[in-house]
Amino acid sequence: xxxxxxxxxxxKHQRSFRIVVTEKSFSVKGKFLELLGSYxxxxxxxxLNKERINYWISKGAKISDSVxxxxxxxxxxxxxxxxxxxxxxxxKESAQKEEKGEELKEKEQTEEQIEKKTEEKxxxxxEEKxxxxxKDKNT
Numbered sequence: 167x168x169x170x171x172x173x174x175x176x177x178k179h180q181r182s183f184r185i186v187v188t189e190k191s192f193s194v195k196g197k198f199l200e201l202l203g204s205y206x207x208x209x210x211x212x213x214l215n216k217e218r219i220n221y222w223i224s225k226g227a228k229i230s231d232s233v234x235x236x237x238x239x240x241x242x243x244x245x246x247x248x249x250x251x252x253x254x255x256x257x258k259e260s261a262q263k264e265e266k267g268e269e270l271k272e273k274e275q276t277e278e279q280i281e282k283k284t285e286e287k288x289x290x291x292x293e294e295k296x297x298x299x300x301k302d303k304n305t
Contacts (some may be wrong), residue, residue, distance in 0.1 A: 170219065172205070172292070182205065185214065187217075214237075231248040231251065
């Protein structure tokens, strides 16, 4: 499946992006089929090859959410902007961590209960042994 997405270039805190067509399974910094434009988020400047973008869309290429929003802002395509999913992902991850934490707490509680039961049983056995010894001494 083809996808139109950002290809990061530049230094770590001075990123700019190329807009490329690539196979979805390829890595973000992997090889790509065609360069369709560039975007500098610091200057909010985009250079787009509108004809080639429309060509690839007509061939069935999907568009990443970030590129989709950029293309709408630059009026290359029409439609509604897609919401950012970063916060949703973080919420899901934190919810999963909380669930894991609760599961760990439950496991700890069950382990504590098991330990208490084994301690009680061992105490009972010791009491029984001491009672038997006393009986043996008395006889």
